[in-house]
Amino acid sequence: MKPIIAIDLDGALMHSRPFDEAHKKWFELFSVILKDDSIKKYAFLENWFSKVDEVMDKYLGENVSRETKNKFAREIYAMVTIAEVQQEDLVKEFADYLRKIEDKYALALITTAPESAVGPILQKVGCARLFDIIKKSPVGKMPNKKELLEEFIKAYAKPVFYIGNGDKDIQTCKELGIRTISVSWVSKGEFKGDYDVDTVEELKNILR
DSSP states (O other): OOOEEEEOTBTTTBOSHHHHHHHHHHHHHHHHHTTOGGGGGGGGSTTHHHHHHHHHHHHHOTTSOHHHHHHHHHHHHHHHHHHHOOGGGBOHHHHHHHHHHTTTSEEEEEEEEEHHHHHHHHHHTTOTTSOSEEEEEOTTSOOOHHHHHHHHHHHSOOOSEEEEOSSHHHHHHHHTTOOEEEEOSSOOOSSOOSEEESSHHHHHTTOO
């Protein structure tokens, strides 16, 4: 197999807008369903993740398993995200560059986005055939990038590079011995990779 380059969806291939909007609309939806306007505010809390469990407990009750609640919550998020995605959310210059290097590298998308959302999202932005490998987060499990990366390495091989936007996934990759490229064309992350670039032009100097 050709050397693998792993790419993140939110923050590298795509702008974060649809994912951020879907996050807010998820809480807005359940504020209407549960007739509790305060639920809207949960989207802006630092510990919002725990509030998802709280909302699901209120909506589905005590007799439904946590796994079922997680799956339901993520399916709703997937539906809202798909609806939000527009062609303009794609980082087109990056996608175009990836198409130019696909003869040299195997392109892999590794994302914690719900698996049911990934295919439709890629189709909406015109990237359905861009990747050789797509590693997605099972909809019934809580998203865990480290676990996905470990499974990916076991099934395929260690990527020669992981490209992401400088969030904590960069640190996770370093822990696993994966060389990283942090990119800031979507947002400036907290962590820097082995290489840190601001533009696709700068990236070209690394992936020669």
